[in-house]
Amino acid sequence: MRSGMRDEIARLKRERILEEARQLFFEQGYQGTTLDQVARRLEVTKPFIYSHFENKAALLGDIAERGTRLSLKAIADAHDRKGDPAERLGQAIREFCHVVMAHQANIAVYFREDKYIPAAASRRIDEMRAEFDKKLAALLQEGLEQGIFKVDDVRLATLAVGGMISWMFTWYRTGGRLSDEHIADQMIELVMRTVGYNSPKDAGQLTDAAV
Amino acid sequence: MRSGMRDEIARLKRERILEEARQLFFEQGYQGTTLDQVARRLEVTKPFIYSHFENKAALLGDIAERGTRLSLKAIADAHDRKGDPAERLGQAIREFCHVVMAHQANIAVYFREDKYIPAAASRRIDEMRAEFDKKLAALLQEGLEQGIFKVDDVRLATLAVGGMISWMFTWYRTGGRLSDEHIADQMIELVMRTVGYNSPKDAGQLTDAAV
DNA sequence: ACAGTTGCATACTTTGTGGTAGATTTCAAA
DNA sequence: TTTGAAATCTACCACAAAGTATGCAACTGT
Numbered sequence: 001m002r003s004g005m006r007d008e009i010a011r012l013k014r015e016r017i018l019e020e021a022r023q024l025f026f027e028q029g030y031q032g033t034t035l036d037q038v039a040r041r042l043e044v045t046k047p048f049i050y051s052h053f054e055n056k057a058a059l060l061g062d063i064a065e066r067g068t069r070l071s072l073k074a075i076a077d078a079h080d081r082k083g084d085p086a087e088r089l090g091q092a093i094r095e096f097c098h099v100v101m102a103h104q105a106n107i108a109v110y111f112r113e114d115k116y117i118p119a120a121a122s123r124r125i126d127e128m129r130a131e132f133d134k135k136l137a138a139l140l141q142e143g144l145e146q147g148i149f150k151v152d153d154v155r156l157a158t159l160a161v162g163g164m165i166s167w168m169f170t171w172y173r174t175g176g177r178l179s180d181e182h183i184a185d186q187m188i189e190l191v192m193r194t195v196g197y198n199s200p201k202d203a204g205q206l207t208d209a210a211v
Numbered sequence: 212m213r214s215g216m217r218d219e220i221a222r223l224k225r226e227r228i229l230e231e232a233r234q235l236f237f238e239q240g241y242q243g244t245t246l247d248q249v250a251r252r253l254e255v256t257k258p259f260i261y262s263h264f265e266n267k268a269a270l271l272g273d274i275a276e277r278g279t280r281l282s283l284k285a286i287a288d289a290h291d292r293k294g295d296p297a298e299r300l301g302q303a304i305r306e307f308c309h310v311v312m313a314h315q316a317n318i319a320v321y322f323r324e325d326k327y328i329p330a331a332a333s334r335r336i337d338e339m340r341a342e343f344d345k346k347l348a349a350l351l352q353e354g355l356e357q358g359i360f361k362v363d364d365v366r367l368a369t370l371a372v373g374g375m376i377s378w379m380f381t382w383y384r385t386g387g388r389l390s391d392e393h394i395a396d397q398m399i400e401l402v403m404r405t406v407g408y409n410s411p412k413d414a415g416q417l418t419d420a421a422v
Numbered sequence: 423a424c425a426g427t428t429g430c431a432t433a434c435t436t437t438g439t440g441g442t443a444g445a446t447t448t449c450a451a452a
Numbered sequence: 453t454t455t456g457a458a459a460t461c462t463a464c465c466a467c468a469a470a471g472t473a474t475g476c477a478a479c480t481g482t
Contacts, residue, residue, distance in 0.1 A: 006458090029326040031242035034439060045461055047442080056440065111381070112323045115240040153397055156389070159382050160375045160401045167374025170322070178367070186364055190371045194405045217428090245469060256431055257471080267470070 014052050016042060021059045026105035030060055030113040060113055061121030067106030070099045071166075072128045072135075079135040085143035086197050090188045092139060093165060097184040100168045107169040133158060140195055150196030161191050225263050227253060232270045237316035241271055241324040271324055272332030278317030281310045282377075283339045283346075290346040296354035297408050301399045303350060304376060308395040311379045318380045344369055351406055361407030372402050 020041045024033040035056055039046050053059055078092035100107055110117075110125070117125065137158040143149030151157040165187060172183075192199060231252040235244040246267055250257050264270055289303035311318055321328075321336070328336065348369040354360030362368040376398060383394075403410060 032326055048460060050441070051459065115243055152400065156394070156397050157401060159378070160398065163378025163381070164371045164375045167370070167378055170374070171370050183367070186367050187371065189363065190368060190405050193407055194401050196404055258430060261471070262429065
């Protein structure tokens, strides 16, 4: 057996552990979940987990870090592109929405269990969050400078928009009333309004309403 | 000593216990805080707490319940009034913002420690949240029917607006860059845009931008 | 001043759970 | 088949923290 395969198996096992831990942390809370429960779900015993992770907090750190990394990537990808800020903001929000919906447990666990994340992971997460805010704010700022967005305070608007989407982790349910695509479309619409963008399609309507 | 005074003293002691517990739960998490720590802060011992509360979870229940009750009241007061939906929504958001800022710890602890709230308190809280959503949604619906708001999905817009404000508990810092009043004003502005309201004051600007 | 009651501290028990030492199995390679 | 090492289990420990039995002290009312 090549050692490359062993690594691959080890990675797979880590993934399975994280998967069950994430679900249980999400459902019962971090402190409300015992490692024996996680082990039981995997049909293994506690030392199995300890042979793949330093300790319980390391699981939490990995779960939280992944959620943050994906959120950042969603915003960063759209930000780093060139082109119309409105287009790019829409894309950023769409991706972010999908991350929150697809990785709800990671995001929820991160925000709730913040306090128990190991210092090292916590530092990395803080950096990513700062980057997230910076890039989202930059998108708004660009739109402002081109005169297509209108907000009084970019920092506050960034927090408002970020919060509106992040908050989805509290109410989103898989297989709910609306499709993921539909939800993302709607949220984009709401965000665009929030930043004072008058989309070409209803600019006429707004004009009519205003006069 | 009249027995009325004894009750009053007992109530005061309960308040002090809740005050310290709330602060510690906020800073360190519910499970991250021991009752000995709470007692120490009050310069008493653990049995003092147990002579005023059933158990640790009862503290959490009271803290969370208060946060929810105040949030509901903010929205309900404005909702139950008569008059212009835009005016009343603005008022609702203003009050809600102030509740989140003034009672940040209650709100934060509630959302984070959800899982550990005793069933009885949890039921009461769920009812209040349902009422909160219902009244906020009703305000949006009213504005829609009068043609002064514009959203595709009232339910989703309600969640977005509620989330945008609730989320403040994650970033608000007492004595920060902006005054509470200023923050509330700004958030109202953002919410109004989100629900598609064209305030009289900048309707002209929007028209200019649109044509 | 005295009796009775309330309120709280001292000091203890109990339980749950994170973490680990050492035995045991599994499995690849010779 | 044998061997050695890696992986995993059995069985255990240590300890923290929730919750409590007991008694003392400080008030209250007579």
